Amino acid sequence: MTQPQSMSDALCEALAPQLSAYADNELWGSDREQVIRHLAECDVCRRTLARYRTMGETLREAMNTVTARDLSGITWPPHRALTSPRRAIYNPTRWRDPWPVLAGAVALIMLLIGLQILRPVTRPSNIAEIEQLDAADPVMVIPGDEERMTIIWVFDTGDRSESVDSGPT
Amino acid sequence: MLKAQKGDTEAFGILVERHRQQVYQVALAMVGHAETARDLTQDAFLRAYEAIARFRGDAKFTTWLRRIVTNVCLDHLRKGEHRMVVASYEEKLGSGDEDSEVGILTSHREAPDTGVSRKELGAAIVAALSALTPEQRTVLILREIEGLSYEEIAKTMDCATGTVMSRLFYGRRRLQALLREHHEG
Numbered sequence: 148m149t150q151p152q153s154m155s156d157a158l159c160e161a162l163a164p165q166l167s168a169y170a171d172n173e174l175w176g177s178d179r180e181q182v183i184r185h186l187a188e189c190d191v192c193r194r195t196l197a198r199y200r201t202m203g204e205t206l207r208e209a210m211n212t213v214t215a216r217d218l219s220g221i222t223w224p225p226h227r228a229l230t231s232p233r234r235a236i237y238n239p240t241r242w243r244d245p246w247p248v249l250a251g252a253v254a255l256i257m258l259l260i261g262l263q264i265l266r267p268v269t270r271p272s273n274i275a276e277i278e279q280l281d282a283a284d285p286v287m288v289i290p291g292d293e294e295r296m297t298i299i300w301v302f303d304t305g306d307r308s309e310s311v312d313s314g315p316t
Numbered sequence: 317m318l319k320a321q322k323g324d325t326e327a328f329g330i331l332v333e334r335h336r337q338q339v340y341q342v343a344l345a346m347v348g349h350a351e352t353a354r355d356l357t358q359d360a361f362l363r364a365y366e367a368i369a370r371f372r373g374d375a376k377f378t379t380w381l382r383r384i385v386t387n388v389c390l391d392h393l394r395k396g397e398h399r400m401v402v403a404s405y406e407e408k409l410g411s412g413d414e415d416s417e418v419g420i421l422t423s424h425r426e427a428p429d430t431g432v433s434r435k436e437l438g439a440a441i442v443a444a445l446s447a448l449t450p451e452q453r454t455v456l457i458l459r460e461i462e463g464l465s466y467e468e469i470a471k472t473m474d475c476a477t478g479t480v481m482s483r484l485f486y487g488r489r490r491l492q493a494l495l496r497e498h499h500e501g
Contacts, residue, residue: 163489171466206345218337
């Protein structure tokens, strides 16, 4: 007994993944029985199964044509330098964790900032310090070396808003 | 093996000699380009050499090696370095005529014994593989060429057997559609 076309199509589609597994002998139990029953009455799925198998066989044949000449480029030891397996074990996860690298970078930045802060500050000798004396008119004293200093006395002359007189003491 | 694990380069060279065909076949099927496959085979052996001290022997050496070459090829494919190879797929399939093996494989009629070159069909399938996703391609190769069970493929690729089944199904379906598309187009 065969099923109507539309029902059969829907069943073909539903069983398609199982058919692929059946082709590989990887289907068991009731799933396997269902596929076998379906194959008995579905010509399309029988052809699909045959194509899966042909594809596999042909691919295997194509790959078995590898010759010694194809392999001639694969040499050992390789051209690049080898590292001893004991000293350099391949570890694909080594660089996947960024924290050690980030921590190192932060430590380096902190060290540089610390060095900058702790560096002794040398003041240029030619910078004057200005003091303002407590007087009626503003007087500013610029200390020099032990023997000299400069006094700036700012006073009101009446016709000008302000005048500056200065000279060494 | 023990000598190779102690860093004996010559001992490892014997292992390379013994397994290079198998490793190269997997790489070639995965990338579809001989020169690239040789480079990736070399890379896989280099990785194996660097990691062999950690090989504990609880799996077969071939299984361990297959896993390395599969990962090397998957890394390569995921980086998108395979795109140039896809072009060769277009070229190889472009010349298919109705009676070619490609046509027989993709048509809805039975494949008769026409004596048409299976080599041509094989080349077309290998080329069409490059248009699949890296994961679909890998499961197809491990199943069809290496003959692994779903469970072994799942272990090699670190995934569930259901995922293997699904990838195989969609890979086959896509492969068939690609071959049909080019045969009819």
